[in-house]
Amino acid sequence: MQRRPFLKLATALAVAGTIAGAASADTIRIGAVAPKTGGLAGGAAVTQWPTIALWVDQVNADGGLTVDGEKMMIELIEYDDQTNPGETIKAVQRLATQDEAHFIIAPYGTGLNLAAAPIFARYGYPQIAVSAITDQQPELSAQFPDMFFTLGTTSALAEDAVKILTDMREAGQLGNKIAMVNVADAFGIELATVARERFAEAGFELVYDTSYPLGTQDLSPVMKAAKAAEPDAFVAWSYPPDTFALTEQAIIEDLDVQAFYTAVATPFPAYGARFGAAANGNLGAGGVNPDSEAFQAYATAHQEVTGVAPDSWASATTYASLEILQQSIEAVGLDRAAVADHIRATTFETVLGPMSFANNNSNEAFWTVGQWQDGVYRGVAARGRDGAAEVQLKDGWGSDS
Amino acid sequence: MDILITGLLLGGTYALIAVGLNLQYGVARIMNLANGEMLVAGGFVAFWLYTAGQTSPLLTVFLVAPVAFALNWLIYRFMLQPLVKRSKTRGQLETDSILATFGLSFVGVGLMLAAFGGDYFSYSFLAVPVEIFGDSYGANRVASFVAAVVICGALYLWLNQSRAGLAIRAVATAPASARLVGIDVRHLAAIAFALGGAVTAVGGALISTYLTLDASTGVVFTLKALIIVIMGGVGDVRGTILAALLLGIVETAVASLIDPGLTLAAAYILFLGVLLFRPQGLFGKAPT
Numbered sequence: 117m118q119r120r121p122f123l124k125l126a127t128a129l130a131v132a133g134t135i136a137g138a139a140s141a142d143t144i145r146i147g148a149v150a151p152k153t154g155g156l157a158g159g160a161a162v163t164q165w166p167t168i169a170l171w172v173d174q175v176n177a178d179g180g181l182t183v184d185g186e187k188m189m190i191e192l193i194e195y196d197d198q199t200n201p202g203e204t205i206k207a208v209q210r211l212a213t214q215d216e217a218h219f220i221i222a223p224y225g226t227g228l229n230l231a232a233a234p235i236f237a238r239y240g241y242p243q244i245a246v247s248a249i250t251d252q253q254p255e256l257s258a259q260f261p262d263m264f265f266t267l268g269t270t271s272a273l274a275e276d277a278v279k280i281l282t283d284m285r286e287a288g289q290l291g292n293k294i295a296m297v298n299v300a301d302a303f304g305i306e307l308a309t310v311a312r313e314r315f316a317e318a319g320f321e322l323v324y325d326t327s328y329p330l331g332t333q334d335l336s337p338v339m340k341a342a343k344a345a346e347p348d349a350f351v352a353w354s355y356p357p358d359t360f361a362l363t364e365q366a367i368i369e370d371l372d373v374q375a376f377y378t379a380v381a382t383p384f385p386a387y388g389a390r391f392g393a394a395a396n397g398n399l400g401a402g403g404v405n406p407d408s409e410a411f412q413a414y415a416t417a418h419q420e421v422t423g424v425a426p427d428s429w430a431s432a433t434t435y436a437s438l439e440i441l442q443q444s445i446e447a448v449g450l451d452r453a454a455v456a457d458h459i460r461a462t463t464f465e466t467v468l469g470p471m472s473f474a475n476n477n478s479n480e481a482f483w484t485v486g487q488w489q490d491g492v493y494r495g496v497a498a499r500g501r502d503g504a505a506e507v508q509l510k511d512g513w514g515s516d517s
Numbered sequence: 518m519d520i521l522i523t524g525l526l527l528g529g530t531y532a533l534i535a536v537g538l539n540l541q542y543g544v545a546r547i548m549n550l551a552n553g554e555m556l557v558a559g560g561f562v563a564f565w566l567y568t569a570g571q572t573s574p575l576l577t578v579f580l581v582a583p584v585a586f587a588l589n590w591l592i593y594r595f596m597l598q599p600l601v602k603r604s605k606t607r608g609q610l611e612t613d614s615i616l617a618t619f620g621l622s623f624v625g626v627g628l629m630l631a632a633f634g635g636d637y638f639s640y641s642f643l644a645v646p647v648e649i650f651g652d653s654y655g656a657n658r659v660a661s662f663v664a665a666v667v668i669c670g671a672l673y674l675w676l677n678q679s680r681a682g683l684a685i686r687a688v689a690t691a692p693a694s695a696r697l698v699g700i701d702v703r704h705l706a707a708i709a710f711a712l713g714g715a716v717t718a719v720g721g722a723l724i725s726t727y728l729t730l731d732a733s734t735g736v737v738f739t740l741k742a743l744i745i746v747i748m749g750g751v752g753d754v755r756g757t758i759l760a761a762l763l764l765g766i767v768e769t770a771v772a773s774l775i776d777p778g779l780t781l782a783a784a785y786i787l788f789l790g791v792l793l794f795r796p797q798g799l800f801g802k803a804p805t
Binding site: 151152153154155157158160162165297300326327328329331332333334335336337340341356357360361364367369370381384389390391392424 | 731778
C-alpha cells in the first residue's frame with residue numbers, strides 16, 4: 117500500500133496532537149470503523165455513517181460531552197475498513213494504540229463486529245454492537261464481557277416473521293403455501309434455517325425453497341420458479357441488492373401473494389422511493405414506531421444535518437447506541453471499564469424507548485418485522501416495544517400492474 | 518423457450534459489460550481493470566439524470582457516450598500512452614497496464630464516493646412486464662437487450678465494413694505489421710480504448726435500470742467482463758457476444774432447472790471447459 121508515508125505523517129501529527137491535546141484536554145477522541153467501500157458500503161452509507169455524523173454534530177453544537185463537570189468537544193476519527201475483516205481489525209488496533217481514541221464506535225455488519233470483538237476486548241473498549249444479529253449472544257457476551265447487543269437475534273427476526281404469517285392464516289387471510297428463498301451468505305442461511313423449522317412447526321407447506329449466490333445479477337428465474345409454485349406468501353432472506361431485484365421481479369411477474377417479505381434494506385428510504393405504491397403491504401426485517409415523537413425528532417434532525425432520511429430500523433438503533441455511550445460517559449467519565457459496568461447496570465432512555473442489557477449483555481426490546489403502509493414503513497412486530505401497527509394484506513402491486 | 522429468452526436477456530447484459538473491455542484489450546492491449554468503475558459511473562449518470570429531471574436512461578446514453586469517449590481518450594493519452602511507449606514487449610505492457618488500471622480503479626471508486634457517497638443508487642424505470650411468447654419479462658431488460666443488439670451489431674458492422682474498422686482489426690491482429698502498411702497504430706489504439714470506455718459506460722447506464730449499483734460494485738463487473746472476454750477470445754467482438762449469450766443461457770438454465778445456488782459454479786465450469794479445450798477462446802486465433 118502507498119499509505120506508508122502518509123501514515124508516518126499522520127502518526128507524527130497524531131503524536132503532536134496528543135501532546136497539544138494533553139495540554140488542553142478539551143477534546144474527546146471517538147473512533148469509527150465501518151465500510152465506505154466494498155460489499156457493505158451501501159448499507160453503512162444509509163445506516164451507520166450519517167447517524168454518527170448527526171450525533172457528533174449534535175453533541176458538539178451543544179458544547180461537547182460533559183465529562184467530570186467539564187465540556188469536551190468530540191473529535192471523530194473515521195476509518196474505512198473496505199468491508200474486509202482484516203482491515204477492521206487493523207483500524208480498531210490503530211485507533212486504540214496510535215490514535216489513542218477514548219472510545220470506539222462498534223463496526224458495521226455481523227461479521228465485521230465479530231472479527232473486531234477480540235481487539236475491542238484486548239484493549240478494554242466497550243463495544244455496543246448494532247448491526248450484529250446473531251443467536252450467539254450468550255456465548256459472545258461470556259467471552260467478551262464488554263460487548264453489548266442492541267438489534268436482536270436471528271431467531272427472533274425469523275420467528276416473528278413466521279408468527280405474522282401464522283396469525284394471518286389463523287385469521288383466514290392467508291393460505292398454507294410458502295415460497296422461501298435466501299441469499300447464500302451467513303446471515304441469509306442462518307435466518308432460512310430457523311425459518312424452515314418454524315414454518316414446519318406451524319404446519320406451513322414450503323412449496324419452493326432455494327438459495328441463490330450473493331451478487332446474482334438476474335433473479336428472474338428465481339421469481340418465475342417461485343411464481344410457478346403458486347405460493348400464498350413469498351419470503352426472502354435477502355441482502356440489499358437482491359431485496360430490490362426480487363421486489364422488481366415480483367412486480368414484473370405480477371406475483372399474486374397475500375404476504376410478501378424481503379429482509380435487509382426493505383426499511384431503507386430508497387426502497388419506498390423506488391417502488392412507491394407497489395411497496396405497499398411489503399413486509400421487511402426490523403422496524404420502528406414512526407409515530408413516536410422521539411423517532412420523529414431524530415428523523416428530522418437526521419434529514420437536516422446529513423441531507424438524507426434515516427432507515428426505519430437500524431439507523432435509530434445506531435443512534436440509541438450512541439446515546440447510551442454518551443449517557444455512560446457523562447455519568448462515569450472516561451474510564452472505559454467503568455463505562456462498561458455502567459452500561460451493564462443501567463436502563464437508558466433512548467430514541468427507541470428504555471434499553472437495558474441485564475441478560476447476556478443483550479437489549480431485549482427490539483423491533484422484528486415491519487411493513488410499508490401508505491408510503492410509511494411501520495413496525496408490525498416487536499419484542500418488548502409498544503406501538504406495533506396492524507398487519508395489512510398485500511393487495512396487488514399498485515396501479516401499474 | 519422461457520429459459521432461452523431469459524438467458525438471452527441476461528446474455529445481452531453480459532455483452533454490454535464485456536464488449537467494451539474486449540475493444541480495449543484486443544486493440545489497445547490494455548487490460549483495463551477499471552472497466553467496472555466506468556460502468557458504474559455510466560450507471561450513476563443515468564440515475565442522477567433520471568431522479569433529478571426524469572430523463573430517460575435511453576436518452577442519457579447519448580450524453581454518456583461522448584463524455585465517456587472523451588474521458589477515456591484522455592485517460593489513454595495521458596496515463597496509458599507513456600506506458601505503451603516505454604514497454605518493449607507485449608508482456609511488459611500488460612503487466613504495467615494491469616497495475617496502472619488497478620490503481621485507476623481505486624481512484625474511480627474514491628472519486629465516486631466523494632461525489633455521490635456510498636449509498637445504493639436504485640430507481641425504477643420501465644419495471645413493467647412485456648409479453649413475449651406468452652411469458653412476461655421486465656421491459657427494462659428487454660430494452661437494454663435491444664440496445665445491446667444495436668450496439669454490438671453496429672460495432673460488428675463498423676469493424677468489418679468500414680476502412681477504420683479494417684485498420685482496427687489489423688492493429689488487433691498484428692500491431693507491428695499494421696504500422697508497416699501506414700496505419701497510425703497509436704492513434705487507433707487511443708480511439709479503440711476510448712470507444713471501449715464509451716460502450717462500457719453506455720452499458721452501465723442501461724444496466725442501472727434494473728440492477729442496484731453502488732460506488733464500489735465496479736469490481737464485480739470487471740471480473741465478469743474478464744471471464745467473458747477471455748472465454749470469447751481476445752480481440753474478436755463475435756466471440757465476446759457469443760460467450761456472453763452462452764453464459765447467460767447456461768446460468769439461467771441451471772437456475773431454472775437445477776438450483777439457483779449453482780449458477781456461479783456453472784459459470785466457472787463453462788469457463789474452465791473453454792480454457793481447457795480452447796485456451797485461445799471461442800473465436801481467438803491460436804498463438805503462432
